[in-house]
Amino acid sequence: MAVHKKRFDAARPNIMQTQSSTPVVIGGVDVPLPVVGCGPRWLVVEKPCGMSIHNDPGQDLCSLVHMAVKAGQVPVVDRNMPGVHAVHRLDRDTSGIVLLAGDSQTGAFFGAQFAARSVHKRYLAMVHGMLPTDAGWRTWHWPLTDAAGGRKNPVGRGKRKPCTTRWRALETSDHYSLVECELLSGRKHQIRRHACLAGHAVVGDRRYGSVRSLEFVSRQCHFSRMALHAHTLSFRLPGETGMKTFASGGLPDAMQHLLATDRKEH
Structure with missing residues (x-):
C-alpha cells in the first residue's frame, strides 16, 4: 500500500501511454x-x-x-x-x-x-529531517565538481561547475521526508551531494550520510538500502516528435515501509 497515495499520485507528471x-x-x-x-x-x-x-x-x-x-x-x-x-x-x-x-x-x-539536456529525469528520495510539504518547488544551487566527493567534502575536489536540482517535499514522517527531485544539470551523485550539503542527506547513503544515521536506520529500522529511486524519464522516441514519459511502478516497498514505521514507532 502506498504512503498517502492521493498526494503521491497528484505529484506525478502526466504519464503518456506506454507500449504495454x-x-x-x-x-x-x-x-x-x-x-x-x-x-x-x-x-x-x-x-x-x-x-x-x-x-x-x-x-x-x-x-x-x-x-x-x-x-x-x-x-x-x-x-x-x-x-x-x-x-x-x-x-x-x-x-x-x-x-x-x-x-x-x-x-x-x-x-x-x-x-x-532535453531528457527530463525525476527521482524520489527519502532524506533526513522534516521538510515543509506546502512550499512547492525549491532549488539547490551548489556548484559541484565532476568527480564524486564524500561526506566530509561533498562538493568534491577540482574545478566546480554550476549545478541545479529542483526539489519538493511530498511526505514526512517523524524523522524523514520523501522528496521529488528533478535534475537540471548532470553531475555524478548530484542529488546525493546536494542533499548532503543541504543538511538532509539521503537515508542509507553510505558515501555522504553520517555513520551514526546509517547505524540507526540499519539497527532500529532494519533498512539496508539507499533511499533513492529514479521514478520518471521523459525523452523522444525514434520517428516521433513529442516527448514521452515512462514511470516506474512507484515508491519501492522498503521506502514506503520506512515512512510508515517511522510514523508508528516514534
Whole structure:
C-alpha cells in the first residue's frame, strides 16, 4: 500500500501511454525486471537496488536483459540485436528507470538527447529531517565538481561547475521526508551531494550520510538500502516528435515501509 497515495499520485507528471499497460517481467524470479516500455531496439527497464548496470558480466542489468531478449521474453524487441547497453548512468545502490539501447545507432540517437539536456529525469528520495510539504518547488544551487566527493567534502575536489536540482517535499514522517527531485544539470551523485550539503542527506547513503544515521536506520529500522529511486524519464522516441514519459511502478516497498514505521514507532 502506498504512503498517502492521493498526494503521491497528484505529484506525478502526466504519464503518456506506454507500449504495454502491463509490464513484462524478465530475469530471475528472485530479481524481476519490469519492462516499462520497449521498441525494436530499445527498452525502458526498472532496475532494482543493488544491481550493477554493466560491471558484473552475466549478472548485471544489461547482461540479464540481453539474455531475456535473445530468449524471446520481450516480443516487441528484436531478438537479433547485437547487445544491450545503458544510455545513461544509474548507481548500483539506486533503483528505478533505465533506458537501454540495442545497437550503436539507437544509442547515439538517445545519447544525443542526454547531451543536449532535453531528457527530463525525476527521482524520489527519502532524506533526513522534516521538510515543509506546502512550499512547492525549491532549488539547490551548489556548484559541484565532476568527480564524486564524500561526506566530509561533498562538493568534491577540482574545478566546480554550476549545478541545479529542483526539489519538493511530498511526505514526512517523524524523522524523514520523501522528496521529488528533478535534475537540471548532470553531475555524478548530484542529488546525493546536494542533499548532503543541504543538511538532509539521503537515508542509507553510505558515501555522504553520517555513520551514526546509517547505524540507526540499519539497527532500529532494519533498512539496508539507499533511499533513492529514479521514478520518471521523459525523452523522444525514434520517428516521433513529442516527448514521452515512462514511470516506474512507484515508491519501492522498503521506502514506503520506512515512512510508515517511522510514523508508528516514534
